[in-house]
Amino acid sequence: MAGMTKDFEPIPLPDYAEYPPGEMQARAEAFRAEIARRHTVREFSSRPVPRSLIETCLRAAGTAPNGANHQPWHFAVIGDAARKSRIRLAAEEEERAFYAGKAGEEWLAALKPLGTDPSKPFLEIAPWLIVVFGARSSASADGVMRKNYYVPESVSIACGFLIAALHHAGLATLTHTPSPMGFLNEICARPANEKPYFVVVAGYPAPDATIPRHAIEKKPLDEIATFFE
Numbered sequence: 001m002a003g004m005t006k007d008f009e010p011i012p013l014p015d016y017a018e019y020p021p022g023e024m025q026a027r028a029e030a031f032r033a034e035i036a037r038r039h040t041v042r043e044f045s046s047r048p049v050p051r052s053l054i055e056t057c058l059r060a061a062g063t064a065p066n067g068a069n070h071q072p073w074h075f076a077v078i079g080d081a082a083r084k085s086r087i088r089l090a091a092e093e094e095e096r097a098f099y100a101g102k103a104g105e106e107w108l109a110a111l112k113p114l115g116t117d118p119s120k121p122f123l124e125i126a127p128w129l130i131v132v133f134g135a136r137s138s139a140s141a142d143g144v145m146r147k148n149y150y151v152p153e154s155v156s157i158a159c160g161f162l163i164a165a166l167h168h169a170g171l172a173t174l175t176h177t178p179s180p181m182g183f184l185n186e187i188c189a190r191p192a193n194e195k196p197y198f199v200v201v202a203g204y205p206a207p208d209a210t211i212p213r214h215a216i217e218k219k220p221l222d223e224i225a226t227f228f229e
């Protein structure tokens, strides 16, 4: 029936795995080391990456925790040269205004150590651009439109899963946020109730890819965490 909500039906936790404490510590350390090898890359190779690899990483992203399990996201996966060119053209236009002063002095000063500028060749060179949209409302399984909850939080967590999955598979990524990015709805044929959040650029790094030294300076644990015990 239209608008009907589902009743609560608990099922046994299907696939939890417990490890001996020593193994837990080793797994935590192995994951830390693996994720610490992820670096945002801005120079990509045009080497092709199979669609099936991206599909598997998107399935991982789709398991992210989210508001009311409405899964308020859509991933527009751009592999065609024409759309990539349109995205580059529109993004560079916005970025030129941003770097010419729209961003303001403080923001531009904060970006100095990253060495970024309005030129975004990676938007045409990388094999895949994954445009991540958050849906303010979306259809339930029975086709009824309903409001979504915690959309930015849900989409950002899914994006984190996606970046981790792509890295784990051996790909380099860049979380690109042209500002404003409303132009992405038209290019990706997404409805107005969806808002673009990120462009996740994915591919092999260029053989001579560099990263800014600034990017490897990470805050120590005692600066990012406070324990109460």
Ligand code: IYR
Pocket: 095, 098, 111, 114, 116, 117, 118, 176, 177, 178, 179
């Ligand atoms: N969107 C711009 C500027 C930019 C902003 C932040 I905050 C960054 O961490 C990096 C870049 C660009 O892509 O150049």
